[in-house]
Amino acid sequence: MSLKEILPGKLGFGTAPLGNMFRAIPDEEAAATVEAAWDQGIRYYDTAPFYGAGLAESRLGEVLSTKPRDAYILSTKVGRVILDEHETAARDLGEKGGLFEHGNPNKMLHVWTAEATERSIEDSLRRLGVDRLDIVWVHDIAQDFHGDAWLSKFEEARTGAFRVLSRLRDEGVIKAWGLGVNRTEPIELTLALDEPRPDGFLLAGRYTLLDHEHALQRLLPTAQEQNVDMVVGGPYSSGVLAGGTHFEYQQAPPEIIEKVSRLKTLAHKHGISIKAAALQFSLAHPAAAAVIPGATRPSRIAEDTAALNETVPAAFWTDLRTAGLVSPAAPLPHGA
Known part of the structure; x- marks a missing residue:
């Protein structure tokens, strides 16, 4: 089953910020944000054990476990097993050091074996307070966390997590599985395999207004050929x-600040929000099934919903292309 058949709408909710990413968030604020997403009609929620060492899953579960389970789609990830023991040294998170320094202090095992995958799913179900998952992503088997050792992590996942998730899908326990990563290479490698076959992937930060050229060249043509859909993470x-x-x-860095300034100036010229441009650009690719911005304040959810529905004139996209702010190969709304 394709992701487009599974997902209930174009806008989902990414819960990484609920794991205290960058800052400590009060429990009440986290719960209010999830409730706001529900009230805005969002029915796809994505989370992971990695987000605050289980904190995001627990916070999401406190709200979703009170909702009708058939009314929403839920995805989480495998690759991190959360231990009861607390971490005393600094976490080794590759390029993402300090990302969740305000999260739970529990130690995390970074492991993608079959046994760890099954344990991770059981633990996630417990933290979330639900009886089943819809989609499971294999998390972070990429260079940003593992450097040159990423291929060995990929092989561990190929012979472990991939096979477990394929079996669970075939048995009807989950609806779909794929990779959830910040780099295109692991997905490219997976799509080149004869088996097992993923149903889709969650690509974070690699199909945005600021960074999309590599994905357009290396990944998305193959994904389209194989009818493998994409959830766009980190659209901002x-x-x-x-x-x-x-x-x-x-x-x-300065060059990104400068490009954002140019994008905002163009958006202002056309009387639109930069959020609308960002979300609608990411969704314009035929492979995109949904976009899942994160948030930690209820007001941000309303902004995201408004941005998705905002009318962006075709002239904006034409000017965006003319200004060289997007790749010539990037599909744009209105066929611009």
């Missing part, structure tokens, strides 16, 4: 496209 490039200062989970 870690926040810099939505008024924040982070790009790729770090402070945005």
Whole structure:
């Protein structure tokens, strides 16, 4: 089953910020944000054990476990097993060091074996307070976390997590599985395999207004040929496209700040929000099934919903192309 057949709409909710990404968030604020997403009609929720060492899953579950289970689609990820033991040393998170320093202090095992995959799913169900998952992503088997060792992690997942998730899908326990990564190469490698076959992928930060050329060249043509859909994560490039200062989970460099300034100037000229441009650009690719911005304040959810529904004139997209702010190969709304 394709992701487009499974997902209930174009806008989902990414819960990484609920794991205290960048800052400590009060429990009440986290719960209010999830409730706001529900009230705005969002029915696809994505989470992961990695987000605050189980914190995001627990917070999401506190709200969703009170809702009718058949009324929403839920995805989480495998690759991290959360232990009861607390971490005393600094976490080794590759390029993402310090990302969840305000999350739970529990130790995490980074492992993609069959046994760890099954344990991870059981633990996620418990934290979420639900009896089943719809989609499971294999998380972060890529260079940004593992450097040159990423291929060995990929092989561990190929012989472990991939096979477990394929079996669970074939048995009807889950509806779909795929990779959830911040780099295109693991997905490219997976699509080149004879088996097992993923149903889709969650690509974070690689199909945004600020970064899409590589995915257009290397990944998306193959994905389309194989009818494998994409969920776009991080459509605001870690926040810099939505008024924040982070790009790729770090402070945005000067060249990114300059490009964002040009994008905002063009958006202002056409009387639209930069959020509308960002979300609608990411969804314009035929492979895109949904986009899942994250949020930690209820007001942000309303902004995202409004941005998705905002009317963006065709002239904006034409000017965007003319200004060289997007790849010539990028599909744009209105066929611009």
